[in-house]
Amino acid sequence: MKNFLLTARNIIALSLICIVATLISPPIMALVGGIDNEMRSIATTTLMMLLMIVGVVVYDRVACGAQHKTMLRFAGFNPTTLLWGLLLIISVSVIIAPLMRLLPEDSRVVPDQVIPVLYIIVAAPIFEELLFRAKIFSVLRSTLSPAWAAILSSLMFSVMHGNLAVSLDAFFVGIILSYIYILKGSLFAPILLHIMNNIVAYVMMSFSYQDRVIEDYIGDLPMFSLIYVGASLIALLGAIHLVVTLHKANRLVAKGGQLIELSQPSKKGDEE
Numbered sequence: 001m002k003n004f005l006l007t008a009r010n011i012i013a014l015s016l017i018c019i020v021a022t023l024i025s026p027p028i029m030a031l032v033g034g035i036d037n038e039m040r041s042i043a044t045t046t047l048m049m050l051l052m053i054v055g056v057v058v059y060d061r062v063a064c065g066a067q068h069k070t071m072l073r074f075a076g077f078n079p080t081t082l083l084w085g086l087l088l089i090i091s092v093s094v095i096i097a098p099l100m101r102l103l104p105e106d107s108r109v110v111p112d113q114v115i116p117v118l119y120i121i122v123a124a125p126i127f128e129e130l131l132f133r134a135k136i137f138s139v140l141r142s143t144l145s146p147a148w149a150a151i152l153s154s155l156m157f158s159v160m161h162g163n164l165a166v167s168l169d170a171f172f173v174g175i176i177l178s179y180i181y182i183l184k185g186s187l188f189a190p191i192l193l194h195i196m197n198n199i200v201a202y203v204m205m206s207f208s209y210q211d212r213v214i215e216d217y218i219g220d221l222p223m224f225s226l227i228y229v230g231a232s233l234i235a236l237l238g239a240i241h242l243v244v245t246l247h248k249a250n251r252l253v254a255k256g257g258q259l260i261e262l263s264q265p266s267k268k269g270d271e272e
Contacts, residue, residue: 007143011152013059014136018160021051038111042119049127056135064142070134071260073186085180085193088238090200091231092172103165110205121202125194132157132174133181133190146253147246150178173197179242182249185263 025048029040060066111117132153140149154174158167177190249262 003143007140010064010139010143013063014056014139014156017055017059018052018156021048021055025051038113038116042116045119046123046127049131053127053131053135056131056139060135060139060142064139066138068138068141068259070138070187071181071185071263072188073184073260073263074188078184078189081180081184081189082193082196084238085176085189086196086200087234088176089173089193089197091234091238092176093169094228094231095235096168096172100165100169103168104163110202117202121198122195125198126191128157129177129187129191129194133177134187137178137181141259146182146249146259150175150182150246154178175242176238179245182259183245183263185260 025044029044029047032040032043035043111120136156137149137153140152144152154171154177157174158171161167161170173194177194180193181187181190183189245262249259252262253259
């Protein structure tokens with residue numbers, strides 16, 4: 001019962017931090033003059049993310065004692081793991097594509113200036129991984145297993161994206177990013193994978209033409225059924241390995257081990 005109450009407190013506090021940061025960022029940036037609307041939007045989003053990160057860091061230290069440190073092994077640069085994660089994300093996107101067409105469409109605005117494009121591809125993934133995989137995941141882990149912390153942090157990650165269709169896709173992306181973070185014991189891994197995913201997403205959005213997107217063209221191909229079956233098999237294999245990985249993580253932590261040991265079992269002395 002105590003764990004339940006502490007978990008509820010953490011979720012409410014994290015939600016409030018994100019809500020407050022979202023509400024106060026636009027009026028603060030409205031006081032700044034001399035910038036166009038696109039740059040103002042980027043500055044506002046940056047301020048919002050920074051306020052969220054700082055707020056969660058402070059809350060983690062004050063309320064949770066900063067029990068779980070961010071895992072920062074350089075093994076996150078493993079290209080095989082990153083390609084596997086990207087393949088999983090693409091496969092899930094193919095699987096949920098028919099459902100996405102039934103949901104309300106979001107407005108697709110594809111930036112063409114250098115700074116907005118770099119923000120979407122590089123800066124946004126760094127901010128979001130620092131917030132959700134590094135800090136919110138750590139706060140939730142103070143009372144929950146790694147598996148539940150991954151699920152709830154991914155749910156919060158999806159809610160932040162607002163639009164229903166985007167949120168659905170973001171939830172599965174968040175689960176995969178959390179899986180890769182736990183598997184490799186490094187925040188660098190989900191950051192790089194997130195950047196790769198945003199590059200693919202940007203290229204796909206750039207193919208938009210007369211309200212048709214690349215998913216529609218794939219859907220018109222006779223080979224789509226075969227692609228869908230292949231994506232389903234890949235996603236099934238990924239789901240099995242994800243469940244096994246999270247189960248191992250839960251058992252390791254339950255026995256008093258450090259989560260980072262899962263990615264380097266030969267180094268039992270390393271701290272998380």
